[in-house]
Amino acid sequence: GAVVSQHPSRVICKSGTSVKIECRSLDFQATTMFWYRQFPKKSLMLMATSNEGSKATYEQGVEKDKFLINHASLTLSTLTVTSAHPEDSSFYICSASRGTGDSGEAFFGQGTRLTVV
């Protein structure tokens, strides 16, 4: 199977600080990774599409300067929440696609629960 590892699973930070979340594809090369945000009892909201070696594509309404995405290799993408505020508290999930084959499925990490105090 395709395994995606996300770290940390939970983080608490002080308001004004920055937090980095890592997303790794463990057994395949991910040409594209995606970052989602999920509010309690709500569906996943796509924040941005991350392509290896190029700038991320952000969805409308997502602040690119606040949510910095780096996809430096085919197995690692990072999301940095800069100058975090309590309203940034949420569940962040990454997914990765192999970008090949005959299906468009994506594989998800375990998610990161961010709490900003």
Add this chain to the structure above:
Amino acid sequence: QKEVEQDPGPLSVPEGAIVSLNCTYSNSAFQYFMWYRQYSRKGPELLMYTYSSGNKEDGRFTAQVDKSSKYISLFIRDSQPSDSATYLCAMSDPSDSWGKLQFGAGTQVVVTP
């Protein structure tokens, strides 16, 4: 109007019953259809995926896609308490980035012993 509509539930069924879930969508460009299961505070887990119209069966799970009606379904036979989770439908357009998905709201399922 959302591109993908899914009743959020909750849907409560007794153990052993068939769970029936469905989604409707408006974008005729969607070709790949997936069902994910998500336990509380965990990442979604891929259960089933289908390409275009048709049925697919895997153990207790059956996925159906009717593109003419823009309607997809997931059936879970012989439901167990461990099936209690949120089930999300997702779909993708082949002309879009590989793996870029549009999700339904998710249906919370509760299987009671």
